[in-house]
Amino acid sequence: MTAIDPNTLDIEARRARRFARINKADAWFQVLGLGWMTPVLRAAAGDAPKAQGKEIWRQLGVPLLSILVFLVAWGTLAPKVQTSLGAVPGPVQVWEQVGTLHADYIREKEREAAFYERQDTRNAKAIADGRPDAVRNRVYTGKPTYYDQIWTSIKTVFFGFLIASIVAIPLGIAAGLSATANAALNPLIQIFKPVSPLAWLPIVTMIVSAVYATNDGLFSKSFLVSAITVTLCSLWPTLINTALGVSSIDKDLVSVSRVLKMNTYTKITKLVLPSALPLIFTGLRLSLGVGWMVLIAAEMLAQNPGLGKFVWDEFQNGSSQSLARIMVAVFTIGIIGFLLDRVMYALQSMFTFTNNR
Numbered sequence: 485m486t487a488i489d490p491n492t493l494d495i496e497a498r499r500a501r502r503f504a505r506i507n508k509a510d511a512w513f514q515v516l517g518l519g520w521m522t523p524v525l526r527a528a529a530g531d532a533p534k535a536q537g538k539e540i541w542r543q544l545g546v547p548l549l550s551i552l553v554f555l556v557a558w559g560t561l562a563p564k565v566q567t568s569l570g571a572v573p574g575p576v577q578v579w580e581q582v583g584t585l586h587a588d589y590i591r592e593k594e595r596e597a598a599f600y601e602r603q604d605t606r607n608a609k610a611i612a613d614g615r616p617d618a619v620r621n622r623v624y625t626g627k628p629t630y631y632d633q634i635w636t637s638i639k640t641v642f643f644g645f646l647i648a649s650i651v652a653i654p655l656g657i658a659a660g661l662s663a664t665a666n667a668a669l670n671p672l673i674q675i676f677k678p679v680s681p682l683a684w685l686p687i688v689t690m691i692v693s694a695v696y697a698t699n700d701g702l703f704s705k706s707f708l709v710s711a712i713t714v715t716l717c718s719l720w721p722t723l724i725n726t727a728l729g730v731s732s733i734d735k736d737l738v739s740v741s742r743v744l745k746m747n748t749y750t751k752i753t754k755l756v757l758p759s760a761l762p763l764i765f766t767g768l769r770l771s772l773g774v775g776w777m778v779l780i781a782a783e784m785l786a787q788n789p790g791l792g793k794f795v796w797d798e799f800q801n802g803s804s805q806s807l808a809r810i811m812v813a814v815f816t817i818g819i820i821g822f823l824l825d826r827v828m829y830a831l832q833s834m835f836t837f838t839n840n841r
Contacts, residue, residue: 506525515826524544558574569804573807577808578812581809585630589629596626603621603622633790634816634820641772641775641776641824644779645714648771649719652726655726673723677724679717681778681782685709685713685785688713689786706786707788710790713779714779718778720774729767730759761835765831769832773825783796791817798810
């Protein structure tokens with residue numbers, strides 16, 4: 485009998501461990517939208533390079549080619565379309581505005597730093613002169629930068645989405661567990677689910693203005709108006725999917741809970757939620773996507789701080805760079821929407837251990 489070379493066994497063992505690590509990393513590559521990394525690593529590890537090359541082309545080459553075709557078509561056709569603000573900007577003009585917006589951010593931060601430096605110098609001189617009552621600490625109130633607008637929109641959508649989830653998940657569980665609760669909630673869902681954010685916005689604005697009399701509280705009025713509008717429009721997908729997930733629980737599990745005489749809290753935490761989590765997270769992902777779209781419309785219409793207001797201000801500005809800046813905002817909105825979905829999918833993968841995308 486031929487003896488097996490220990491070195492060969494060691495090489496095969498290391499190779500098996502390498503592929504195991506690649507397979508483990510693949511789950512997170514899929515979550516992050518980097519699925520093409522798996523065939524790249526497999527090819528580098530020597531696993532059927534030809535087959536992996538085809539997979540790399542499908543997952544990476546084809547998307548990059550489609551983006552390249554889009555950019556060429558955009559750059560070719562855009563100059564031929566004339567608008568009231570001039571020709572539609574191409575990729576080069578839009579990218580130039582990305583640099584301009586970043587430069588504006590740098591300049592604004594320099595002004596802010598200079599403002600606080602002058603204030604600190606003035607206060608220090610007042611203290612040195614024995615006039616502590618002359619010390620003043622003011623907040624810099626310069627124009628919000630593009631990055632500030634982005635951050636404002638992200639904070640608003642997450643706040644509105646959080647409130648929507650807190651409301652929708654318990655109601656969905658109740659509707660899924662109780663036919664009576666479902667009968668009570670279903671008419672409200674059918675009536676309010678199709679309502680546009682443009683219809684909710686004036687109602688929310690009037691109510692917040694009446695109830696939230698001061699603008700010096702924890703949240704500004706504009707923030708609350710946008711966030712509540714997001715809440716009212718984004719809670720329905722989570723509510724519906726939660727109810728569907730809870731009502732779809734295996735009947736045998738429900739029978740077991742009765743035999744074990746589980747109380748309501750134990751039944752929900754140990755049985756209902758683990759079984760319904762995949763559909764609940766599907767609803768959360770849909771709700772966050774809806775909330776992001778609703779927020780931009782609400783900010784634009786109500787002139788509340790955020791990306792929506794940035795788009796409207798540039799439209800009203802009417803300068804030669806405005807259209808390119810609006811297109812920068814469009815791409816920003818799309819990229820952030822994709823990243824928000826990836827965040828929710830990552831959470832779904834962590835809590836549900838599912839491979840569904």
